[in-house]
Amino acid sequence: MTGIADEALIAVDTVMDRISGLADPTLRLGVTGLSRSGKTVFITALVHNLLHGGRLPLFEPQKSGRLRHAYLEPQPDDAVPRFQYEDHVAALIKDRVWPESTRAISEMRLTIDYDAGSFMGRLFSGGRLALDIVDYPGEWLLDLPLLSKDFEAFSREAIELARLPIRARLAEPFLSRLQTIDSQKEASESEARELAALFTDYLRACRTDELALSTLPPGRFLMPGDLEGSPALTFAPLLPAETGGGRNSLRAMMERRYEAYKTHVVRPFFREHITRLDRQIVLIDAMQAMNAGADAVADLERALTGILECFRQGRFNAVTGLFSRKIDRLLIAATKADHIHHESHERLEAIVRRLVDKASERARYHGADVGTLAMAAVRATREGLVEQSGQSLPVISGVPIAGETIGGEIFDGQTRTAIFPGDLPADPNSIFQKGQDGEPAHPIRFVRFRPPMLEKTAGGAALSLPHIRLDRALQFLIGDRLV
Ligand code: GDP
Incomplete structure (x- = not known):
């Protein structure tokens, strides 16, 4: 597909979106x-x-009493799977277990009726906004730079990354098998599959809790979606060769598949989905990275740089030949803030700001209005103070998931427990520093808690999921479109 054909398709999509947007602003x-x-x-x-009138005091349309009614409608794109909202709600609320995580792209439409407070709002929106929510793995975004790289450049960089001290041990089986491969000899499918499997195993190993590394393209190797086992995913980087192989060589086969991955997987994803977004939220697990140590923090920052590159204005033209409809608001939010006491929330927010500042400096980011936030979409804990040796310590309490352990104690999934999670550092710069003996400098005591019971909304009539600052996220992302 040429850049011009891509642009034509995006233009058609944009016009279709605009036409449907005239009937109902979306x-x-x-x-x-x-x-x-x-x-x-x-x-x-x-x-x-939004459906159940939750407590959202910092979401202006709700605060001013202008939210009337929110309801689900069929999504506009028939070819994209629907976000399994009902199943996820049942898991969270009925079973009090965390829902199944994102494995591929999905979408849903929530329509919001409201009293337009302004003349312009009444004139143009009629007091209705269709919010199309598109959920997709961040791993897929990290493929954008591949579009401007040939197979040799991809191989060189992937192997350099694999040889970094923090990764080399995990990459060892892949790297040592590579040494034994003659990429100029005739290709065999079994060799291609073996190399792809070893490469994928190494990428997976980097994502474990202890290492928590973030930058691992090609993104579909970790999150294949519906492409599991397809030839477009059966390739791996190769060591440089003196001469290019013949048409039937392993090298030529790997190169063809790499190009097919870009043409049939990466490019359509950006063209069909990313270029059509108006707003974006990027969630990060900053505390998991901090718990894994300074290398993981640096890696998260590298991943954020890559992600910001994707949303940089003009970047699409330069790298991909695609043009993007401008995303005008981008929110980077650290989730799971309910794992720390509220006294540390400002510190977590400062850490996110620091990560984003560094990443946007490196990405030379300019474009959308960027916000940062520390939040918990679902608050699974309560807060309290515990007296210890004449001192009162801020603690959080919740029901740890069965099998979780802390200090040798194994939890049964039923008992409410208070823990002192520890403090986040006052200086956000210190998250980039290494601790002693390679230990994380700022570990947080981390236990996974079960989802909470519902709580009464402000009016007391309905029940909704408790959260921390979800309303601030909503205000940033959609508040200005409900005026
Ligand atoms: P995804 O892969 O990005 O879709 O991640 P999920 O939304 O499935 O979240 C992964 C896990 O993180 C969940 O199973 C929960 O254990 C935890 N989690 C996510 N959000 C929250 C939150 O707001 N509070 C708490 N306590 N845990 C959360």
């Missing part, structure tokens, strides 16, 4: 983040709170 909100950053929980909590 806003396409992208929700992304690396796996387990909290996308599914965020969307479920957002929709549930």
